[in-house]
Amino acid sequence: MTTIWNRLADYRAAQGDTRITDLFEADPDRAENFATQADGLVFDWSKTLIDAGARDLLLELARGADLEARREAMFAGARINETEGRAVLHTALRNLSGSVVLDGQDVMPELRATHDRMAGFARDLRSGAFSGQGGRITDVVNIGIGGSDLGPYMAVLALAPFHDGPRVHFVSNVDGADIADTLKGLDPATTLVIVASKTFTTIETMTNAQTARDWMAGSVAQPAAQFAALSSATEKTADFGIDLSRVFGFEDWVGGRYSVWGPIGLSLMLAIGPERFDEFLAGGAAMDAHFRAAPLEANLPVLLALVGIWHHQVCGYPTRAVLPYDNRLLRLPAYLQQLEMESNGKRVAMDGSELAVPSGPVVWGEPGTNGQHAFYQLIHQGTSVVPCEFILAARGHEEALAHHHILLAANCLAQSEALMRGRSLEEARALMAARGLEGPELERQARHRVFPGNRPSTTLLMRQLTPYTLGQVVALYEHRVFVEGVILRINSFDQWGVELGKELALKVEPLLKGEDAAGHDASTLHLARLFRSMRG
Numbered sequence: 046m047t048t049i050w051n052r053l054a055d056y057r058a059a060q061g062d063t064r065i066t067d068l069f070e071a072d073p074d075r076a077e078n079f080a081t082q083a084d085g086l087v088f089d090w091s092k093t094l095i096d097a098g099a100r101d102l103l104l105e106l107a108r109g110a111d112l113e114a115r116r117e118a119m120f121a122g123a124r125i126n127e128t129e130g131r132a133v134l135h136t137a138l139r140n141l142s143g144s145v146v147l148d149g150q151d152v153m154p155e156l157r158a159t160h161d162r163m164a165g166f167a168r169d170l171r172s173g174a175f176s177g178q179g180g181r182i183t184d185v186v187n188i189g190i191g192g193s194d195l196g197p198y199m200a201v202l203a204l205a206p207f208h209d210g211p212r213v214h215f216v217s218n219v220d221g222a223d224i225a226d227t228l229k230g231l232d233p234a235t236t237l238v239i240v241a242s243k244t245f246t247t248i249e250t251m252t253n254a255q256t257a258r259d260w261m262a263g264s265v266a267q268p269a270a271q272f273a274a275l276s277s278a279t280e281k282t283a284d285f286g287i288d289l290s291r292v293f294g295f296e297d298w299v300g301g302r303y304s305v306w307g308p309i310g311l312s313l314m315l316a317i318g319p320e321r322f323d324e325f326l327a328g329g330a331a332m333d334a335h336f337r338a339a340p341l342e343a344n345l346p347v348l349l350a351l352v353g354i355w356h357h358q359v360c361g362y363p364t365r366a367v368l369p370y371d372n373r374l375l376r377l378p379a380y381l382q383q384l385e386m387e388s389n390g391k392r393v394a395m396d397g398s399e400l401a402v403p404s405g406p407v408v409w410g411e412p413g414t415n416g417q418h419a420f421y422q423l424i425h426q427g428t429s430v431v432p433c434e435f436i437l438a439a440r441g442h443e444e445a446l447a448h449h450h451i452l453l454a455a456n457c458l459a460q461s462e463a464l465m466r467g468r469s470l471e472e473a474r475a476l477m478a479a480r481g482l483e484g485p486e487l488e489r490q491a492r493h494r495v496f497p498g499n500r501p502s503t504t505l506l507m508r509q510l511t512p513y514t515l516g517q518v519v520a521l522y523e524h525r526v527f528v529e530g531v532i533l534r535i536n537s538f539d540q541w542g543v544e545l546g547k548e549l550a551l552k553v554e555p556l557l558k559g560e561d562a563a564g565h566d567a568s569t570l571h572l573a574r575l576f577r578s579m580r581g
């Protein structure tokens with residue numbers, strides 16, 4: 046049977062050595078036809094080898110996976126996270142005027158109440174009505190890891206121009222260096238510590254929380270009074286001593302890496318205020334509305350996903366780079382690594398059968414222009430093709446430094462142009478001849494200056510990075526992950542792959558403290574022995 050995957054592979058093979066530039070010659074309107082706009086965002090996917098035929102096959106792939114029905118099932122609260130028996134409703138967190146009924150119960154009143162309590166707490170803290178034992182709160186330390194860190198950390202950095210609250214810091218790593226470096230210089234009497242952990246059992250977070258409490262106890266009479274918790278494990282937060290009025294919970298149908306929209310976003314709300322935080326939610330909700338209503342061929346998350354599928358599953362490119370030309374999106378690649386790789390880094394389909402096509406790609410990246418001076422060499426001239434996803438705002442926030450922004454943007458556009466066009470051997474030879482080289486030396490030097498080109502990229506363009514547009518972009522990527530997961534028929538909402546290492550760490554810990562124990566491999570025992578002896 047010829048599957049749609051076979052037909053896509055055949056289509057790709059039949060393209061032979063077609064170049065992206067050929068597609069522009071064949072279709073004079075390609076730049077417009079392959080740049081899709083919605084609510085102020087432009088997704089340009091023209092600099093790829095996807096032409097009308099490939100696009101139609103990809104859309105057929107999406108329809109064949111029952112994407113539209115699966116999408117509605119998610120928004121309606123069906124238990125699409127089948128391996129954990131859970132609904133997936135992070136979208137409800139950003140649509141507080143909406144309605145979602147789960148198991149016969151309206152979930153919205155509870156969500157609205159928690160949001161309003163968060164906003165009340167944020168207002169009190171920002172106005173000074175809630176203070177520390179040494180006065181007004183000047184610093185907030187969010188202790189969490191994975192989804193309880195990456196989302197708020199990324200968003201707090203991204204929205205720095207909107208900060209008008211306390212300074213916000215993040216501690217995630219169990220490495221004592223992280224918390225030591227963060228707490229150094231902070232005054233315990235004017236610091237609020239937020240323990241962000243859905244389960245309130247994650248060992249890194251609980252170890253750091255205990256260390257922060259000891260630090261606080263060294264200076265103030267009631268350390269727990271300057272703690273808040275983002276968790277629904279209220280027995281555990283009570284055991285830790287945190288008053289219920291500063292505990293903000295969320296349900297098991299909000300996955301960790303999808304949780305920035307609710308209580309896990311408290312640090313962001315404290316930094317930018319509840320009104321700006323609501324603008325962030327509004328951006329996410331607007332993307333939800335677009336994702337639900339737009340036809341697949343004009344649907345940004347669907348197209349972003351299909352471009353990803355084309356490059357990874359069809360063309361076989363093993364990684365993709367996310368390259369924000371915005372220094373404040375410094376942590377976006379790390380955030381997307383968890384979102385995409387924890388969601389779609391799976392080896393079996395929902396029914397337990399092995400996947401016939403590769404699952405999600407390796408995602409990595411770094412803001413431009415810094416990356417240009419680090420790894421772009423490989424992207425331009427290395428032997429593996431890395432599809433690049435450029436992200437750019439038309440306006441910066443530094444009006445007095447507008448010339449920086451133009452230069453930044455020029456670099457972004459130049460990179461995608463260079464990746465597509467490349468430089469031929471003839472052009473390189475002409476360059477070398479112009480520099481006075483000739484003969485074998487000209488030939489040798491010219492070969493080093495060839496750029497193969499034909500390297501695909503997309504560009505996401507927005508007017509300016511604001512709470513609203515950040516909300517749009519984050520929700521866009523969330524839904525992209527969902528669409529890819531539906532097409533691959535995997536469960537994008539569990540993460541069993543993180544369990545084994547966690548379990549073994551608990552068993553290895555005694556090895557490092559004491560004696561050899563049975564049940565470990567020879568290499569691990571050897572390393573543990575060396576570790577002990579090198580500690581002295």
Ligand code: F6P
Binds near residue numbers: 190241243246
């Ligand atoms: O890394 C696994 C994981 O469960 C992530 O999915 C989650 O974001 C993170 O750990 C933190 O979990 P918690 O919020 O329960 O501390």
